Amino acid sequence: MKKPKVAFFDFTCCEGCQLQVANLGEELLDLLGVIDVVEFREVMSEKWEGDFDVAIVEGSITDAHGAERIKKIRERCKVLIAYGSCATIGGVNGMKNGFDLGEIGKYVYGSSYHFFPTEETRPVHDVVKVDYFVNGCPIYLPEFKEVLKAALQGIPYHVPDYAVCVECRLNENVCMYEKGVSCLGPVTRGGCNSWCVNNGNICYGCRGMVSNPNQKGMKDVLTRYNVPLDQIMNKMGMYNRCREKK
Amino acid sequence: MEKTVINDSNYRIRKGKVIRTRQMTPHEKLFEIALDGGRSLDHEPGQFVMVSMFGVGEAPISVCSSPTNRGYFELCVRAVGRVTGTMHRLEAGDEIGIRGPFGKGFPIRVLEGNDLLIVAGGLGIVPLRSLINFVFDNRRDFGKVHTLLGCKTEGDILFGDELERWMKRIDVHYECTLDKAAPEWAGHVGLITTLLPGVHLEPERTFAIVVGPPIMFRFVIKELLAKKIPESQILVSLERHMKCGMGKCGHCQIQDYYCCTDGPVFNYSDIKHIKEAM
Amino acid sequence: MSSSQYVILRKDNFDGFISRLSKLQKLVAPVSKGHNNFSFEEVTSGEEVAVRYIPTILPPKKYLMPQRETLLEFNVSKGLESTPVVEHEKTTIFGVHTCDIAGIQCLNMVFSTRPRDFNYLTRKGATTIIGLECNDYCDEYASCALVNANLPNGGYDLFFTDMGEYFIVHVNTQAGEDIIEAAKFFEEAGDDQLKALASLREKKREIFKNEVPIDPRKIPELFDKSFDSKVWEELGERCIACGNCTNVCPTCYCFDVKDEMNLELKGGRRYRVWDSCQVEPFATVAGNHNFRKERAERQKHRYFRKFRYHVDKYHRLFCTGCGAGGAAEPAWLG
Numbered sequence: 006m007k008k009p010k011v012a013f014f015d016f017t018c019c020e021g022c023q024l025q026v027a028n029l030g031e032e033l034l035d036l037l038g039v040i041d042v043v044e045f046r047e048v049m050s051e052k053w054e055g056d057f058d059v060a061i062v063e064g065s066i067t068d069a070h071g072a073e074r075i076k077k078i079r080e081r082c083k084v085l086i087a088y089g090s091c092a093t094i095g096g097v098n099g100m101k102n103g104f105d106l107g108e109i110g111k112y113v114y115g116s117s118y119h120f121f122p123t124e125e126t127r128p129v130h131d132v133v134k135v136d137y138f139v140n141g142c143p144i145y146l147p148e149f150k151e152v153l154k155a156a157l158q159g160i161p162y163h164v165p166d167y168a169v170c171v172e173c174r175l176n177e178n179v180c181m182y183e184k185g186v187s188c189l190g191p192v193t194r195g196g197c198n199s200w201c202v203n204n205g206n207i208c209y210g211c212r213g214m215v216s217n218p219n220q221k222g223m224k225d226v227l228t229r230y231n232v233p234l235d236q237i238m239n240k241m242g243m244y245n246r247c248r249e250k251k
Numbered sequence: 252m253e254k255t256v257i258n259d260s261n262y263r264i265r266k267g268k269v270i271r272t273r274q275m276t277p278h279e280k281l282f283e284i285a286l287d288g289g290r291s292l293d294h295e296p297g298q299f300v301m302v303s304m305f306g307v308g309e310a311p312i313s314v315c316s317s318p319t320n321r322g323y324f325e326l327c328v329r330a331v332g333r334v335t336g337t338m339h340r341l342e343a344g345d346e347i348g349i350r351g352p353f354g355k356g357f358p359i360r361v362l363e364g365n366d367l368l369i370v371a372g373g374l375g376i377v378p379l380r381s382l383i384n385f386v387f388d389n390r391r392d393f394g395k396v397h398t399l400l401g402c403k404t405e406g407d408i409l410f411g412d413e414l415e416r417w418m419k420r421i422d423v424h425y426e427c428t429l430d431k432a433a434p435e436w437a438g439h440v441g442l443i444t445t446l447l448p449g450v451h452l453e454p455e456r457t458f459a460i461v462v463g464p465p466i467m468f469r470f471v472i473k474e475l476l477a478k479k480i481p482e483s484q485i486l487v488s489l490e491r492h493m494k495c496g497m498g499k500c501g502h503c504q505i506q507d508y509y510c511c512t513d514g515p516v517f518n519y520s521d522i523k524h525i526k527e528a529m
Numbered sequence: 530m531s532s533s534q535y536v537i538l539r540k541d542n543f544d545g546f547i548s549r550l551s552k553l554q555k556l557v558a559p560v561s562k563g564h565n566n567f568s569f570e571e572v573t574s575g576e577e578v579a580v581r582y583i584p585t586i587l588p589p590k591k592y593l594m595p596q597r598e599t600l601l602e603f604n605v606s607k608g609l610e611s612t613p614v615v616e617h618e619k620t621t622i623f624g625v626h627t628c629d630i631a632g633i634q635c636l637n638m639v640f641s642t643r644p645r646d647f648n649y650l651t652r653k654g655a656t657t658i659i660g661l662e663c664n665d666y667c668d669e670y671a672s673c674a675l676v677n678a679n680l681p682n683g684g685y686d687l688f689f690t691d692m693g694e695y696f697i698v699h700v701n702t703q704a705g706e707d708i709i710e711a712a713k714f715f716e717e718a719g720d721d722q723l724k725a726l727a728s729l730r731e732k733k734r735e736i737f738k739n740e741v742p743i744d745p746r747k748i749p750e751l752f753d754k755s756f757d758s759k760v761w762e763e764l765g766e767r768c769i770a771c772g773n774c775t776n777v778c779p780t781c782y783c784f785d786v787k788d789e790m791n792l793e794l795k796g797g798r799r800y801r802v803w804d805s806c807q808v809e810p811f812a813t814v815a816g817n818h819n820f821r822k823e824r825a826e827r828q829k830h831r832y833f834r835k836f837r838y839h840v841d842k843y844h845r846l847f848c849t850g851c852g853a854g855g856a857a858e859p860a861w862l863g
Contacts, residue, residue, distance in 0.1 A: 035792045154790050160307050160333045167808035170771035174857070175596045175803060177586045179566040191769045215770075217809055219824060222769040252618045254599070257651065260613030261644045262600045262799070305603045305611065306790040306797050310815075331815040346609040465818070492814045494786045497644040501783030501806060504830075505820075507838050526756065527820060 009058035009157060012044040014078055016064030016071050017098050017126070021143045022089035023047035023063060029146065036150075039157065059084045059156055065091040065098040065247075066127045079133040084156050087129040088139035088149065094213040095247025096142055098126040102246050128247055137162050140212035142244065145197040165196040166216050169208050173199035181207050187232040189240055192218045211244045261497055264303055264348040265290075269341050270323055275409050279374075280339050281315075282326045284347060291321040292349075295356030296381035297488055297516040301496050302326065302338065303348030310334035311493040311511070314352060315377045317384035327377045327409060353496040354515050357382050357460065357486060365458050366394035368450065368480070370471055372401045372443055372463025376409050378488050378515075379462050383417075390422055397450050400427040401443030401463070405436060424450070443467065447474045454479040462488045468529040472519060485519035489528060535718035535726070538689075538696040542714040544575030549712045550621060554657075557592065558623040559585055569622065578624060580691060583667040584853040588629050588779040589622050590636060593652050597802045600648060600786070604796035611799075615648045621657040621708075626667070628851035630660055630685055631678040632779020638843045639782055657704055660685035664729060665736055670852025674737040675745055678849045680730065690726060697726050740850075748846065752837040756829075765825025772805035774831065774854040780847040781805075781834075806830050 013023060027048050029036065043053035060082035066072050079085055090096030101109055102125050110118035129135050139152045155162035165171075169190035173180075176199050181188035189210035190202065201208055227234055271283040286292060292300070294314050301309045310332065316325035330339045341347065367386065371379045386393050398417065402408050408427070417425045426446050428439035439446060443463070459475045461468060468487060475485055491503035491510040503510035506525050508517070522528045538546055550556050551573040558572045559582040567582040569589050587596075595616070603611040625633075640649035660681060663673075673679040681688050686705035689696045697718055700706050709715045743751065775781040785804040790797040804811060807827050812820040821827050835848040 032792065039793055150792060151789070154306075154792065154794065157794060158306060158337075158790070160337055166810050167805070168769065168771045170769075170773055171776070171805060171808060174586065174771075174773050174776045177562075177568045179562050179564050179586070180857075183564050183566065191771050215809070217770075219766075219769045222767045222824075225767055226769060252616050254614050254616050255651070257613050257615045257647050260600070260615070260647050262648075263613045264601065264603075264609075264611045266609055303611075303799075304788075305605050305609060305799075306788050306794070308788045309786060309799075329815070335815070348609055348611065490814055491812070491820070494784070497646070498642070499639065499646060499782070499784075500786065500801075501804070502785075502811065504806075504834075504838070506833065507841060527826075 008039060008041040010043045010053075010056075011040045011059040011061060012053055012057045012082070013042070013046065013061045014044070014063070015046065016062065016075065016092070016129075017067040018064030018089060018091040018096075020047060020063065022141075025143045025146055026149065032150075036153070040153075056081045058082065059086060059153075061086045061088055062092055062129055063089045064129075065095050066124075066129060066132045067098055067101070068122060068124050072124075072127075072132050075129060075133050084136045085129075085133065086137040086139060086152060086156060087135045088144050088152075090140060090142040090211045090213075090244050092129045093135075093138045093140045094244060095126045095128045096211070096244050099244070099246030099248075100242065101126050103242065126247055131247075138164055140164060140194065141197055141200075142209075142211035145200050147198065148196050164194060164212075167195050168215055169193045169195045169197065169199050169202070169212070171195050172197070173202050173208075176203050178202045182226070182230045182232075185230075187227070187230070187237060187240070189237070191226065192223055192241075209243060210241055213245060214248065262350070264350060267347045267349045269343055269345045269347055271343050272341065275327065276406060278331075279327055279329045279409060282328065282338070282341065282347075283316075283323050284326065284349070285323045286349065289322065292318070292324045292352060294318055294324065294352035294381075295359065296385045297356030297378050298352040298354050299378075299493075299496075299511075299515065300324075300326070300349050300351035301353065301493070302334065303350070304334050304337040305348060307337045308334050309348075309350070309494070310338075311353070311496065313378040313381070313488075313515075315380045317381055317388055319385060319388040327380075329374060351496060353493070354511055355513065357488075357516050358518075359385070362458050363392045364394065365484075366452060366456050367396045368452060368457055368459040368475075369396070369398045370401075370443060370447075370459065370461045370463070371399070372467040372471075373403065373407065374409075375462030375464070375467075375488075376400060379460065380410060380413075382460065387420075387423075394456060395424070395452070396422065397424045397452065398426075399443060399446045399450070400425075401430070401446070401467070402427070403430045405429060405432060442470070444470050444474050447471070447478065450478075452478065452480075454481070454484075458484045458486065460486045465490075465529055472529075482520040482523060483518060487517055487519060487522070487529070488515045489517060490515070534700050535723060536698050536700060536709055536715040537718050537722060538698055538715055540695055543696070546712050546714045547575040547578060547623070548573055549714070550623065550708065553708070553711060554619040554621055556621045556623060557589070562586070572623075580624070580661070581667075582624075584626070584628070584777070584851045584856065586857075587777060588632055588851070588853065589625055590629070590632055590779055590782075592620050592622055592656060593633060593636060594640075594649055594782060594784075594803075597800055598648060599798045599800045601799040602796070603799065606795040615651045617652045617655045619655045619657075621659060623659045624661040624689070625658055625685065626661060626663055626851070627681055628671070628673050628678045628849040629779050630658065631676070631682070631849040632851070633658070634684045635780040635839075635843070635845070635847050635849070636782055637684075638845075657708070658685045658687075659705075659708075660688035662688065662690040664691060664733065668852060668856065670856040671850060672740040672848075672852060673850035675739050675741050675743075676846050676848055676850040677745070678851075679733065679737040690729065692722070692725055692729070695722075697722055745846065748836050749840045752833060756833075761825045761829040764828040765823055768807070768824045768828050770807050770809065770824055770827070772807050773857040775805040775807055776803060777853040777857040778835075779849050779851055779853070783811075806834070 188207040190208040273281040493511040494500040498509040498512035640646040688699040784801040
């Protein structure tokens with residue numbers, strides 16, 4: 006069987022997710038046994054002009070140029086995987102959407118801001134059809150591999166639709182709320198194996214919210230633990246601003 | 252941590268081979284499967300098997316052939332999920348993993364000697380075809396047989412060639428209705444409940460067997476009770492997503508019952524008070 | 530009580546006993562994780578063991594039914610080949626409270642019922658259980674007296690009761706006796722010590738009173754009457770579907786079965802993971818119909834599984850009164 010051609014692309018992002026893939030180490034070699042990587046800026050200088058089977062896209066769409074480029078990529082691939090929070094939910098780039106674009110442009114670039122035309126941040130699926138999502142900032146490598154395998158097998162991958170708390174409990178972490186710290190685990194989609202909490206950090210909501218969060222119930226939780234709603238909304242806003250538009 | 256082979260595991264897979272496939276509609280495909288070593292599946296009509304697509308998962312699928320066909324069994328599968336979608340790629344000669352059969356099927360011993368009113372809505376025909384063909388293969392063991400089928404459109408009708416043969420048989424009363432039909436459709440149009448008033452039956456010796464989407468049960472059962480069929484002579488088969496098939500994993504639980512071991516075929520009198528059932 | 534079945538372990542021998550025990554086979558015990566949280570983890574010395582602890586983050590059921598376990602290994606490179614497997618390791622669990630022992634007894638019933646679950650039963654056979662008595666309530670969430678799980682009621686090999694200067698230990702099985710023999714730290718219990726134990730149990734009867742004003746035998750009947758109660762909607766409004774209540778429950782055992790392919794896509798494994806009836810997709814069937822879409826229905830299902838549905842089948846309540854479900858939820862539904 007011919008190995009499927011896979012290309013990696015990045016849009017507005019920190020390229021941290023590509024770095025994660027590059028960090029696969031020995032497993033990267035196993036991976037190269039089943040796929041043929043034709044373009045991957047982080048690890049190789051070659052460019053590929055032809056069509057490919059799988060496009061793996063990092064980053065949000067934040068300007069007209071990006072929107073055109075992603076459309077062309079979509080035309081050249083059979084399967085498109087959006088990976089990383091920027092690509093799947095808008096991520097930190099979405100923070101821009103909370104401001105007037107002209108004003109924030111001026112704030113960042115000064116008086117010459119009009120040389121840097123910008124648009125509201127959009128996750129990739131708001132511009133083109135996305136077949137697979139790998140959430141997270143950065144992506145959680147075991148999940149990335151699961152998604153890639155699903156794509157190669159041609160079967161769907163369903164991002165778990167339950168809270169990070171589910172996996173966090175299975176990992177026997179002490180609940181952040183019990184430590185007196187607020188955490189977005191209860192409303193954020195699992196699938197990351199509570200990676201951050203396992204390592205002593207809180208959940209920042211980088212995987213987006215569960216499909217049916219209980220807002221009233223969450224407010225009750227915050228009241229019980231004396232956490233101001235604003236504080237949680239601010240934390241939520243770091244990754245989830247693009248969600249508010251819809 | 253040690254890892255040991257357990258040969259008596261109930262998760263052990265029986266290997267089978269796809270003998271023939273047939274695309275029935277754009278969404279449903281029929282698979283004829285023979286188990287390794289020519290062994291019979293030895294199921295009762297109404298039972299299900301767990302089908303393995305290794306690397307993708309397992310899914311519960313009703314057996315749609317009669318146990319009177321001993322060399323093979325058939326599965327009719329709609330591609331709706333990961334496992335069923337992958338199954339659709341199988342062709343003759345491919346191998347397949349099977350566990351089962353599982354669950355309680357139709358109580359054939361109880362049905363024998365009685366009249367049957369078989370009501371199938373949509374995909375409900377799949378488990379019922381196993382029963383219907385079993386009845387045909389043992390026709391003199393049963394009384395009168397009425398078979399009513401309801402489908403959305405003509406294109407959704409499964410086993411159309413067999414239905415035509417049923418229509419010609421003198422020992423079965425068969426009717427089909429469509430929710431929506433093209434002008435050239437000569438049969439009934441309307442919900443399946445519209446067929447029931449036209450059926451003449453002796454309620455005290457009739458068993459009604461109903462399989463269809465959740466919404467259909469309530470309306471059909473209301474009509475059956477109005478026709479004075481006793482509650483204990485109404486049978487239904489319920490759909491849930493079994494993961495283990497052995498009454499453990501909890502996914503198919505319907506209040507007091509596990510659909511995989513207590514069902515999928517239930518007597519209406521046992522579940523009429525079970526609010527989550529239908 | 531027959532004195533021959535009771536022995537004494539002096540407190541100054543506790544550390545020696547634990548380290549000796551840890552050399553016999555893998556030993557796990559409750560350890561402190563800070564913030565008044567505890568979990569069962571591997572130990573090799575007495576000082577690691579939290580002798581006083583409240584219900585652990587996950588109950589010790591995880592040793593009989595791991596959060597994730599392989600059921601089957603397969604290879605598809607040359608036709609379909611598959612082998613059912615069980616992962617197991619001889620393990621002693623030290624310090625199991627009576628509520629968690631009751632939970633394991635519930636799971637034993639479920640997995641011993643045909644068709645039997647040989648993965649569970651293999652691990653059950655490889656597990657030694659050493660109980661530890663609660664002399665007082667561990668926290669305000671417990672309702673163990675309601676379900677009679679505050680006193681030892683079998684299900685263990687050895688059972689420790691902390692008497693201050695020493696532990697008095699009930700030897701319940703030959704496996705327990707073998708440990709006593711091998712550890713060499715034990716002495717025969719005298720009459721005074723047996724009397725002291727009897728009076729501790731007497732005192733416990735004063736401390737532990739049925740926490741809920743209801744006769745536990747009436748609970749299933751009460752549940753029958755409450756199926757359409759408004760209380761489920763109130764619970765549903767507060768429940769955030771985090772799944773903590775089922776994961777911490779000593780008697781919850783629902784699971785999902787999934788496949789995982791190796792990276793080269795030629796072989797892999799089928800495994801099961803704990804699942805929760807509280808999460809959105811649990812009761813969904815093909816075509817996305819969800820039979821328990823509302824959080825209220827899911828909470829109701831959980832309570833009915835504890836107090837109603839299983840009673841007919843297994844003749845006991847599936848609640849051990851540990852209080853972990855109530856304590857573990859951020860929303861404090863308990």
